Amino acid sequence: MELNQKIKQLRLEADWTQEELAQQLFVSRTAVSKWESGRGYPSIDSLKELSVLFNISLDDLLSNKELLNLAQKDLKEKKRKSRKQLFFLLDLLVVDFFFLPLFGNDLGTRVAHVSLLNLTETPVIQRGIIVVSVIFTFLYNLFAFYLMGRNSKFNEKYLIIFSISCLLIFTTLMIAMRQPYAASFLLMLLVIKVFLLIYPR
The missing domain is CATH 1.10.260.40 (lambda repressor-like DNA-binding domains)
Structure with a gap:
């Protein structure tokens, strides 16, 4: 049976x-x-x-065959879920902007590498945009990670598209603000995230 x-x-x-x-x-x-x-x-x-x-x-x-098939299917599903969770966890690294010297303070004769907390020679509006972008990126991906862990009814495709779009916009902003180290950091996150999406299932 x-x-x-x-x-x-x-x-x-x-x-x-x-x-x-x-x-x-x-x-x-x-x-x-x-x-x-x-x-x-x-x-x-x-x-x-x-x-x-x-x-x-x-x-x-x-039957033994059914048990083996179900175990393999369950393992694949757990791996897929882990990759998706890692996809959203990666963007939580943007909080490092507050602590790592990824920004340049133009001191006239030289450029000092500082964290976002010590970025003083940049206009207040630009600093505000960066802070808001970091906080939004962090909170959105924390929320998406939570939804993935709960097997929520949210369509994960839209969560992923929105996450990638935000990261692309954030990277473009860093390039426009002439912050190459911050832009490189975000670009590295973007490449890893794309790799996780296309990684063989």
Whole structure:
């Protein structure tokens, strides 16, 4: 008997609706429906919960082939999720602007390399734009990282596009303000983020 048939049989034997089983497993009714129709498979964690709930071993619940396929699928999903989380965590490094000497103070005869906190020879408006950009980038990516960790309903494609767009704008601003080290730092983050997106799955 296939896994989807076993799940349905166990649910019916327990005299539960799909909604009731979903509540026991803390998943949606749609997920249970997909499992029973064979259009989707439970995660490893959900399989463990099913095993405990129905007092049945994983060996009885799954064939060796099904167990191997689900384990491989679960591993791929965890790797994908980790890459996406790292994608957003990278931008949190912009907080280093406050501490690393990535900005130039023009002192007339020479340029002193300073952190954003010590950037005094730049117009207040430019400093304000940089500070706001750093804070916005940091908070947005912290929020996106949080959403990715919670498997939120937010469309991750839009989160990623917005993150890349903000980083491109921030890099362009640093180039326009003649801050090559800060721009190089942001460009390096951008390259790593693009690599994470195109890295073989």
